[in-house]
Amino acid sequence: MAASSAGPEFGENIILETGLEYTQKPAHVYLTSSRLIIEHRLESTSRDGNLEAGPSTDLRCLIIHLQEVVAVRADNPCSTRGKTSQLKHQQKPCLLQDDRTSQTSSFTLYVIKRISKHRWRHKSCQFVCHDYGTCQIWVDKINELLKNPEWRRPKRLLVFINPFGGKKRAVKIFQDKVQPLFEMAGIYSEVIVTKRQYHARDVIYEYDLETVDGLVSVGGDGTFSEVMNGLLDRTNSDAGIEQSFRHKPKSPSLRIGIIPAGSTDAVAYTLVGINDPVTSALQIIIGDCVGVDVTALYKKEEFLKYTITMSSYGYYGDLLQDSEHLRWMGPNRYTWSGLKTFLANRSYEGHISFLLASEEDSHPRDNSVCYAGCDKCRKAALKNEQARGDSRQLEFDLGSAGDVASVSSKRASFMMKDGWHHVRGKFSAITVVNISCRSHLSPQGLSPSSHLGDGCIDLILVQDCSRLQYLRHMIRIPNRKSDQFDFDFIQVYRVKEFSFQPVSEPEDMDVGEGEERGGCGRKRGGLVKLTTGSHRSSVWNCDGELVENPSLYIQVHCQLIKLFGRGVEDLNPDASLQCLSCCSSCDQEK
Ligand SMILES: Nc1ncnc2c1ncn2[C@@H]1O[C@H](COP(=O)(O)OP(=O)(O)OP(=O)(O)O)[C@@H](O)[C@H]1O
Structure with a gap:
């Protein structure tokens, strides 16, 4: 990660700057349209184990990419002081507060954290502000930036749960692991627990799809396939496309998410690199999108x-x-x-x-x-x-062998x-x-x-x-x-x-x-x-x-449907893709 020694050189306009308190050493916090940048002095560990400040030129930038922020919440000012001590081990706050801050306000950023091979969780980073008004400004501004239309974060989802797929744990998986995350991110989900095969498909045929930002299938590959077929059938039917031999189907505008709760979960596994409901839910929340071929x-x-x-x-x-x-x-x-x-x-x-x-x-x-x-x-x-619109048809003769x-x-x-x-x-x-x-x-x-x-x-x-x-x-x-x-x-x-x-x-x-x-x-x-x-x-x-x-x-x-997800991340250390969500409590500080 690039270190800066003389003020912000981030190549983006600074939207907000400082107003946040850092207890142990001076630091600057900047907000740009896509990143939150914490510039602080480097610390090194002395022989007796105490932290000490590095030379004055050793400034380090820690960056939180807003695209990987799950949610931002203003903390209750009265409970701020107690809250820090209640944080779990992995939830070390970014900016610690001392006793003086009991009258101040703080907010928490919930940020994606890669904990092991392809597995994501979220961590909380707490920022302490000098006053309540400053805190509100930061929270409002970050919330506004999270609505970046390019990121296409869903606000309303139609969720289908197959209670009989896999080990019959789909309902519990959704309630315990996924719904709390959706709620934290402010996503409203309408949940339908399927009663029979093709229930999901039949709902999709009738539903007012304009009112949702995406569909989610909680189950195995069979349930996902049913949701995908329902959406494609509906899209073709709305567009007046007859599904005749070698027809050209229309690509649906809605994305589909998959929360793995089946037996094989090949779609989720191939999309993420692991069949982990929490990782898949986080990728839905941040609006990840990837085009996938359909046969x-x-x-x-x-x-x-x-x-x-x-x-x-x-x-x-x-x-x-x-x-x-x-x-x-x-x-x-x-x-x-x-x-x-x-x-x-x-x-x-x-x-x-x-x-x-x-x-x-x-x-x-x-x-x-x-x-x-x-x-x-x-x-x-x-x-x-480029090829779209090209009506050239290849003649196919099944009997030409x-x-x-x-x-x-x-x-x-x-x-x-x-x-x-x-x-x-x-x-x-x-x-x-x-x-x-x-x-x-x-x-x-x-x-x-x-x-x-x-x-x-x-x-x-x-x-x-x-x-x-x-x-x-x-x-x-x-x-x-x-x-x-x-x-x-x-x-x-x-x-x-x-x-x-x-x-x-x-x-x-x-x-x-x-x-x-x-x-x-x-x-x-x-x-x-x-x-x-x-x-x-x-x-x-x-x-x-x-x-x-x-x-x-x-x-x-080619890429007939769009799924919530990004594809498997390359874990090769030489790969250009790196941990993008770093803060002072992140294991992957560079
Ligand atoms: N309530 C239901 N009762 C019976 N079948 C259902 C119900 N809801 C969905 N189905 C059908 O069950 C079939 C299998 O479901 P699913 O794929 O989720 O589980 P699985 O076969 O155990 O997992 P995988 O496909 O990953 O191996 C799907 O074809 C789906 O349409």
């Missing part, structure tokens, strides 16, 4: 829904299908069903077609992680803006035509990842280099392989240092559009002589009609919800 799913040409995390066929589809019968086990159902699915080691045959992203859009194995302020996402947003030069890989035949690539093969898992999909099981995500808003999706093809091979791939997923895609039975692509068609649909799945494989419905010789339950076809796991139809077409829409 539109179609069953052949019929629009199904929008998704944000991943759509996966084969392993993850089977796992989800099995786990749906075990909801009573809570989040542990995924571990149990995962083991069962792994042991079953099924694979499914089908045609895959995909439109590769252009080279500049990079590759899923380029080790470029999407962090807050990501340059790639910023550029994609700009490109998206074939009759072209082919490059054969080990197990799948690979073809290319008109920019579209076609693969036919047998796959253990086909996964389309929209955002990196971090979770406590895979802290780096299913596709660690996937971006929140680059307008691309990562396609991960795990070809038919042995259990041991699949296991080797799986155990690399939580491991930061190894490349989970570095196997000859795995191919990854960064794509814009994707389609899958099983070799035959479940309804008319006739198996010819000798075409047998594991699973029910198997019969030697002759023809046998297979049902959906047979292992000839799997189901899709789309944002943690089952989509039973195996034929699927997916298209990504």
